[in-house]
Amino acid sequence: xxxxxxxxxxxxxxxxxxxxxxxxxxxxxxxxxxxxxxxxxxxxxxxxxxxxxxxxxxxxxxxxxxxxxxxxxxxxxxxxxxxxxxxxxxxxxxxxxxxxxxxxxxxxxxxxxxxxxxxxxxxxxxxxxxxxxxxxxxxxxxxxxxxxxxxxxxxxxxxxxxxxxxxxxxxxxxxxxxxxxxxxxxxxxxxxxxxxxxxxxxxxxxxxxxxxxxxxxxxxxxxxxxxxxxxxxxxxxxxxxxxxxxxxxxxxxxxxxxxxxxxxxxxxxxxxxxxxxxxxxxxxxxx
Numbered sequence: 598x599x600x601x602x603x604x605x606x607x608x609x610x611x612x613x614x615x616x617x618x619x620x621x622x623x624x625x626x627x628x629x630x631x632x633x634x635x636x637x638x639x640x641x642x643x644x645x646x647x648x649x650x651x652x653x654x655x656x657x658x659x660x661x662x663x664x665x666x667x668x669x670x671x672x673x674x675x676x677x678x679x680x681x682x683x684x685x686x687x688x689x690x691x692x693x694x695x696x697x698x699x700x701x702x703x704x705x706x707x708x709x710x711x712x713x714x715x716x717x718x719x720x721x722x723x724x725x726x727x728x729x730x731x732x733x734x735x736x737x738x739x740x741x742x743x744x745x746x747x748x749x750x751x752x753x754x755x756x757x758x759x760x761x762x763x764x765x766x767x768x769x770x771x772x773x774x775x776x777x778x779x780x781x782x783x784x785x786x787x788x789x790x791x792x793x794x795x796x797x798x799x800x801x802x803x804x805x806x807x808x809x810x811x812x813x814x815x816x817x818x819x820x821x822x823x824x825x826x827x828x829x830x831x832x833x834x835x836x837x838x839x840x841x842x843x844x845x846x847x848x849x850x851x852x853x854x855x856x857x858x859x860x861x862x863x864x865x866x867x868x869x870x871x872x873x874x875x876x877x878x879x880x881x882x883x884x
Contacts, residue, residue: 639667639880641830641868643707645670646680648871657699664878668701669828669866670727671735672720675709692858697779703826705731705864707773710752712858713759721766731827733803734762738785746782746790753794756802759883760799767874771827773803779811792822801827801861805868809848816852819860828864829857832876842873851884 612861642649648656670692673684683853684692696703706729712720713734724732737752739745740848760770772795778788792802802825807816819826833846857865867877 599600602854608761632783636863636865637666637702638878639669639705639864639866640665640874640883641669641671641866643671643676643679643732644868645871645874649684650680653687654695654699656758657696657701660874661700662876664882665742665867665874666701667705667864667866667877668703669733669864670706672706672708672712674711674716675735676707689723693727704729705733705771705866707733707735710734710736717759717762721768724768725766729768729770731769733773733828734759735773736777739777744777744782746785746787749751749782749787749791750794752868753791753800757796757799760796765827768823769804770800771828772800773830774805774808776808776811777864779808779813787844788818790803792825795827801825803828803830804860804862806848806853807832807834809846810834814848816849816856819862820858823859824861826857826860826862829862830864830866830868832867832869833877840873842869842880843867843877850881856884 628843645660646655648743655694660668671679671681673681673687677685687695693703706724706727708720713732720732734756737749739752756770756772759817763770772791774788778791781789795802804815804818804826806829809815815829831843833841833843833850835841835846840846867874867879
């Protein structure tokens with residue numbers, strides 16, 4: 598289980614404005630992220646999906662107590678086989694209430710590409726019920742032998758069309774990278790190819806910092822593609838590719854946050870192992 602000037606983009610719809618207003622009411626338990634005024638910090642639910650499935654409200658409350666203010670969900674029907682099955686029968690309005698009762702806010706959710714292509718109207722209805730302002734395509738998940746440049750660009754075309762409908766529904770569309778997009782096909786880096794093919798006005802990117810393990814820095818891409826990003830997944834890694842709490846690895850986080858402003862990033866979601874979440878929040882608070 599992602600830099601757009603999101604406030605400008607989705608501010609065109611009254612529904613989105615209501616969500617932005619709600620976000621502005623969240624008490625700031627963390628000090629301001631460098632370069633961002635009163636910007637709350639969030640977490641992605643996928644790494645702790647087992648806890649989420651067993652005790653949804655209790656896990657959310659634990660994360661809020663550790664200093665998190667935003668949560669990014671994964672669409673339960675799309676992730677039913679990945680640990681989110683117990684939430685499938687939960688109404689989005691009830692899910693939203695549970696999240697907000699814990700002191701958190703949910704602006705964003707991951708959806709599979711199949712969900713967005715085959716069940717878009719249903720997923721838009723779910724997104725409205727959850728109060729989302731962002732719908733993130735988690736991956737095209739093109740595996741061999743289907744991971745050709747032709748198939749990547751055809752998938753980009755499909756998401757461009759999907760994103761126009763999501764925009765008309767008052768929300769923004771994002772695309773989340775994995776390490777697979779930071780490989781070359783036909784002599785070109787896949788990520789650069791899809792960036793040149795996405796409609797920049799419709800699809801923004803959610804950058805996953807894990808690609809530092811392949812030698813790619815988020816800050817470089819924020820500066821290379823200004824205004825093209827909507828959010829980012831944060832994780833930190835040692836030189837020998839071991840996951841560690843934010844601030845204990847090789848990523849220069851002051852450089853990252855400064856460049857993220859150029860990239861247009863508005864939301865940050867820590868996505869790491871459970872035992873790193875608390876220390877990661879404390880580090881970001883201390884920046």
